[in-house]
Amino acid sequence: MIQAPARVEEVAAARARRPFRFACRLLRHPSAAFGAVILCVFSVVALFADGVAPFDPNEARLIDRLSPPAWLLGGGGNYLLGTDQLGRDIFSRILYGTRVSLLVGLLSVSMSMLIGLALGTCAGFYRGWFDALVSRFADLLMAFPYLIFTVGLMAVIGPGFWNLVFALSFKGWVEFFRLVRGETFVQQSREYVEAARAIGASSMRIIGRHIVPNIIHTSIVLATLRMGYFIVLEASLSYLGLGVPPRIPAWGSMVADGKEVLFTAWWVSTFPGLAIGALVLAVNLLGEGMREILDPRLRIG
């Protein structure tokens, strides 16, 4: 997914001072706009889950357990998407589950990006032993398959919201680091950096005020593209029982709950899975759209 960063950076630099125009172009890009709209809907749902959800997501009504969706034959009831084996309303649980998926995705991708930016700019700017050290550590982390690594880490530190964010960002910064390091190295030899140096700007100022604004766009695109993957990873961990504690509704663990009643109640795991797919699809559409606008040469779909 990471291609020709030098090229992206060329185009991105030109657009750097035009965030508003960028937003306009994004909205005119049909699939990106579509993704953005879905993402907005999910964000609103996550924010106002208390108000939107018809039921308490954790309230078990055993008498209504495994009742089919309301619109289905024999559904009846008030449960739009049916109930699970404890009689909890699946629709309400999906609405609340949006919070975990969005927050974990957003937080872990932001953490990865911040760490990657900080280490990447320093490594690319100062080079030397610091660069060598961090780069070797990054190579080491790259050697692990992503899910295997996070599963191993979660097995040790145990389930939990912040543990999840920690485990996902532990390896997530590496890609940002590599991208940022390469770009910083290119920017460093540009005239504007030389000019800033000539008027006596400190290294930190050059990095923060001059280099970062010129390279941040590619990181944001990468962040959007990675966020979809992080959401799938979070869902996979939840599915395996390594996500947030069971009392918090999460899509992955809902799919896992439904696996046990697959023969009798297909709706229990089908709908949460659809929610994961829809959210990831929206994020990916937005990310691909951003990438296409920043660099039309990379157009794939």
Place this chain on the structure above:
Amino acid sequence: MRGIVILRRVLATIPLMLGVAMVVFVIMRVIPGDPVDIIIGQGGAATQQEVDLLRREFHLDRPVYEQLILFLGDLSRGDLGVSFVKRRPVVNILFETLPATIELAMASLFLSIVIGIPVGVYAAVRKSSFVDRISMAGAFLGISMPPFWLGIVAILLLSIRLGWFPTSGRVSYGVLLEPVTGFYLLDSVLARNWAALWDVLRHLFLPGLTLSIGIMAVVARIIRSNMIEVLQENYITTARAKGLHERTVVLRHALQNALIPTVTVVGLQMGVLLGGNMVVETVFGWPGMGRLVVDAIFSRDYPVIQGGVMLYTFTFVIVNLMVDILYTYLNPRIEL
């Protein structure tokens, strides 16, 4: 010259693997509490003597740096410790499940290549056509859907509703198959047991397909974009001008060149394949390494988790090494 380059690349994996082992060691020592307490917690009351014995067995009576040296020493001899739960060497347990995992991984790699490449080529040749749009939309969906859910939907539709495939396992009860190699496909062919072969194939198909969807989508997309690029090259125009058949132009001149960059992408996807493997094995009750590790997590069998994570990672490192070597043969201009 190429020999030296490859040798250097091979040698570079040794410090990498050593580093991987050290990272795993450090992470596993973060475990809150004493592993011995965990084992005893499962086995009930124990005398002080037994506790001391266990501590010695896991080298817990030594300082940490000595533990690390002992750990690396054991590792170099292929000793990954003893399972807390099964009380057997972890290496043996892992290697018993390895054939099942490799069989599944190979099957899905095969499916993703056999389906992904033709779809990508066709979409590129008929760019912007209806088929192109549909298959690329499908590929985009394939990248976005979580594999465990795809597996569950496959079970729902194809196993439960239609009854075409079994829902779990590698082989039906009652099918007699002597495990010689552990690869059931191979075993059934060797035994000339065609009924068993059919049964094994039916069990393999759904998990294989589920695991392959994501990679298939990536392969189709990358082949398509490479093909579109290659088809605009001058040598393609030349080939067409020579009056070659369009099929020859596409398959011999264009595809062969479009395949080269695809190899690297597929290599990188192996990481996704190995991770997805763990999830898909859990969904389909596939008795492989992934499910072993997931089970070990819930019984807090740390030596098995540790060994599994390392074996997965070493496999990934070696696959990437092989991809890099293959790449030098496909594209002689590239230096490692």
